[in-house]
Structure formats: C-alpha cells, structure tokens
Amino acid sequence: MFNIVEYEEVMHEKDCVFVDVRSPKEYKASTIKGAINIPVLLDDEREMVGTLYVRSSVEEARTKGIEYISKRLPEIFEQFQRLYSVEKKKVVVFCARGGMRSSSIHSLLYSLGIKVYKLKGGYREYRRYINENFDNITKNVKFIVLYGKTGVGKTEYLKELERRGFDILDLEGAANHRGSLLGSVSLGDCNTQKTFETEVFHKLLNRKSDIVFVEGESKRIGRIIIPDFIWNNMMKGEKIWIEDSIENRCDILIKEYIKDENSIRELIRALENIKKYLSYKKVEEYKKMIEEGNYKEACINLMLNYYDPMYMNGFGKKQFIKIIENKNREETLSSIIEVYNQMI
Template identity: 45%
Template sequence: MSRTVDFKDLSGDYILVDVRTVGEYEEATINGAVNIPLFTDEERALVGTIYTRKSTDEAKKIGVDIVSKKLPEIYAKIHELEKEYKDVVIFCARGGMRSASITELLCALGMRVKRISGGYKGYRAFINETLPKLNEEVTYVVLHGNTGVGKTEILKALKADGYNVLDLEGCANHRGSILGSVGLGSCLTQKQFESNIYEELKSAKGKKYVFVEAESRRIGRVLIPDYIHQRMKDGIHVFVDAPLDFRSNLIINEYTKAEECNAEICEALRGLTKYIGEKNIEEYCKRVEAGDYVDVVKELMVKYYDPMYMHSSDKYDYALSLMINSVEEGSEALKSFADKLEAENEEINEETKSEDINEIIEE
C-alpha cells in the first residue's frame, strides 16, 4: 500500500494532521487540519541551526532525541483519530523528514496513516493552479452599497438558504475598513486567505452565479488575487441602500458586542486623523467611551464613509438597485434576482444545445 498521496487525490473519510510547529500551523494550514506538532517553534529553530552550522547527522540525532520523548503522546492522539476516520493523512512543510519519518514509524506500528507528497508546499502549488480555474467558472454578482447597509449580513442569509457566496471578509477575518479588525482579532495571512477562498469556490463548483461583496483589492493585510478582483469587476453589479437609522443600528450592533471593543474602536479611529482632524477624533473617542455611539456613527458615515464610497462606486452600471429596511428584505430580493439569472442561463444553454444539434444534423 502506498504511503504517499497527492492532495488533489484525497477523497473519502479522512482527517489531515499537520505535524509542523504551532507557529507554522497558525500562520497557515490546510483547511480542516488538526495540529500535532513534532517540534515546538524553538526546537525546530535549534535543529535548523545545527543542520546549517554543524552537520546533518547531528541535526537528525537532536531531532530524534526531541521527538522520541513525545512519541507516546503522538501515538495516543493519532490512535484516537483512527477511531473516528478511515484514514489519517499527515503533512509537514515539504513532505520531507518530519512527515516521512513519523509516517513510517506509525505504519510500522500498524496504524492507517499516509502522508501528502510535497507537504504544505505541494498543497500551495495545488491552490495556485486550481483557484484561478474555479474563478473562471463563475460569474460574480457583486453587492455595492454604503457602510452599514447589511451587505455582509445579506451574504450570510443567502448562504444559509443555499445560494453560492464568496465571503471575502470572512475569508480574511477582516471587514475591509479602517475599523475592520475591531472585535475579530488579527487578519489572516495571504496563504490562509487564498485557502479559504478556494474552499468557498469549491463548494460552488458547477454553479454559475456567486454572490460577493464589492471590495477594494486590499482587505486588512491581504490582497484579493488580481484574477479574482478583475472577474468581480466584470461581474453583474447590484447596489443596495438603506435608511441612515437602519445603517447606524446595524453598525453599532456589530462593533460594540463587547465592552473591550471601545478601546479598539478609538485606536482605529485615530487612523482617520488626517482626514477628520485630531480634535474631532478625540471628541468621537470620548463619546464612544461613554457609550454614546449613535451620533458618532452617523457623523462618520455622512462626513467620511459615504463620500469616499460613492466616489469609488459610481463607475458601474447596476443591473439592480435596492432600497431595503431589513436584511431579510434584501436577501429575498436578491434570491429572486439570482433565480431569474439562473433561469435565463438555463434557457441560453438549451438554445445553444439545440443549435449544436441542428448543426450536426445539417452536416
């Protein structure tokens, strides 16, 4: 039985095990993988230093000494996974020493384990090859609209009802604005961002239309790949609007879920100093800290966000414009719009098939 497998050939009931360090795993991993590290970050650095400055043999010796002490714990964790899954698939950075050695050892002990050829690097090559192809198969329905109209919430409602959605902000763990990280923690890395996009587009495979929110190319610290951003520009564009009170309430509910968010909000607001002025920012922060959010949110939308957004969005011809008073109202209108698009697409496909058949008969 082969003990290596390409990521693209994985199927069935399996669990991925990332044996890289916690630091490597947290930076980016294959979606769904659990982390059972052979080394800590410090141990990996030590082995690497010995490998570079002394010798391969000495590095291996140190590595074996470190891992041998952890083998009972590693064995126990893999054994528990074997009870739940048919296959346990291991990977490290490049499919080399770490995953190869632990796979061979566990197989010798009778365990059902395989390893990914090429490791995480091989997986990244797969993503770089496959993601552009998935992107070419879809037409994006792009939602535009001022801050707070509920675009993200509408996407979530559409996804819950079975419609195809690419939530770029969710993939990045960042809302895309200067306040985008408030209450969310750190933005994800570029590699993890692209892996998350792959997972969302993979689930839409075979479907033509995918809803997505209009974004500038940068979301937090990640960049939307050029080929996706261009495909979004070439998509079908929809404008969503809502009353100011609705928008301000939605923003307040989203950004003030925890008291500690006030400090994050103020820190982020100071990034707007050159646009709004230091005096105004300090006044806003005082109000935020006092829990007086409504006027702050409305002023920021009217004086800063709305003018900035309208300047960037006025270059599109919208196939549909909506004025909504609830997220449900917006999602229902867009579901009807999507159903109409799909019906029209099916008609075009049937006409194309008929034309092809007629051409064959005539020949």
C-alpha cells in the same frame, strides 16, 4: 516508499483527515483546508533545530529533533491512535515539503501498526495544486455583487442567502477583516494571504452552481490582495446597490463592533489610524464619544465624515442592474434573489 499519496487522490474522500505535523506557528500562518495540527516540533524547538542545521551539522540537528520528539511521543501517539482506531479516519500526514518531519512520524506510526499515509511534496505541493487550478475554477463563475454604504448589512445578506441554499463568497470572512482601517476590531488578526486564498479556492471549488453572490470590495482587504482573476470577474458581474437609513446602518455597526470592553478599547486605539484622513480634533471627539458610551453619535459622525465619502469615492461610478432601498429585509432579499432568477 509505502502509503504515499498525492493531494488530488484523497481531496474528496470524506473519511480522510489531513494532519499538519509542522509547528503551531506554521500551521497558524497557513495549512491545508480542514487540517488539524499535531506538531512534531513546537515553535521554539523548530527554531533551535533549524539553527543547529545551519550553524552546526545535519546530524546534530537530527539528534536534537529526536530528543524533542521523544518527550512528547506518548501524547503524539495517543492523538494519532484516536484518529485511526477510534474515529476510523484515513490519516494523511504532511509537513512543509514532505521531508524529515512527516517522513519520520509516518515511518514510526506505520511500524507501530497505525497505517497512516504521507502527502507527497507536503504543503508546498498543496499550494502548487491551488495555484495551478485557481484560475480555472473561477472561469465559469458569474458573480452577483452587492454594493452599499458601510453598515447596510451586505455580509448579513450574504449569510442569509447561503442559509437559503445559494452559493456565496464571503471575502471579508476569508480575510478575517472588514476592509476598512477599523476593519480588524473585535476580529483578531487578519488572515495571511495563503489562508485567504485557501478559503476562497475551496469555497469556489465546492460551489453548487456557477452563480455566486459576493460583496463589492476594494482590491485590498486589510493586508489581503484579491487575486486579479477574481477581481476582474467581480468587475464584470451583475451589480446591485442597497440603500438603507443611517439609523439602521448604525444599529448594525454598533452590534458588529461593540462586543465587550476589550472591543471598545480596541476601537478607540484603531481610531488613531484615521487621523491621516480626519483632523486630530475630530478623531479625539469620536474617541471621547465612545469612551462615554455615545456609540450612535460617534457612529453617525464617522459615517457622514469618513466612511460614506470614502466609499462613494471608490464605488460611486458603478453601473447597477438594480438599486434597492431597504424598507423590509425580507423584501430586499427577494429583490436580490430576483436578479439571480433572471440569470438562470
């Protein structure tokens, strides 16, 4: 077969674009890093074809699939034509296993003069590549782990360190979740485990050095589980504790959680999750504070009665190479960077 490539052959090519021809639902659940979605079948169409494949026959399923594809073929062709002729990209198509969907669109486009490539083995082989190499790319990493109570701004410190050219690993960003029972507020759905692992893998793969800043986390972030080889490496890393006033922490949390009316309603609903840890009466009081706009009062109460005790219970026995009391964020950053300089 013509123009079939393996992921390792093209993964570092700058002009290469991966095109996921699976359904939007499959694409959203997990895909190759940086891939765009040009679906051969939409979600309901894929479901129907799959049903026919199982309950009827392969021939009937293929016939129905061709019927669906034909309706959108001009649109599909235009999207590929733009990538190939206008943007001058090396287009690599893939589906779940390198089967019917990617093979059919690959052959059709090739016959029409658009010289696309097909990824051997599809998304399954991409996952195999990650699984086989993940542990390896992590072995030489030395983590500097930032700890501190909720609201000290650990994520903000990481982002600033990255802006200054340091390697970071934002696990909460990769998970799209902050880790607590209220951790999804204003963020949307938590990423899938596969998407999380994809984000982390490529972040570590493309690092500039072996010293990486990361935030101290529980092993679980929302529905995500941090792989053992990363977690164990974090536990061996140099640990920094950042302390800050409850007022500063409140300011950061309010800015992070209170975005608009939707986020306020979402936060109030999410507070139901902590009734197993706090009394019904207390949670109802916090909900009323938020409804009335008393965000700071609710924030302070939640930190003193829920977040701080929970956090200290999980992280209070760590051995820290440095304890920093934040008076000035620039000075705090300088103190964090000092640990990095001592490790070079």
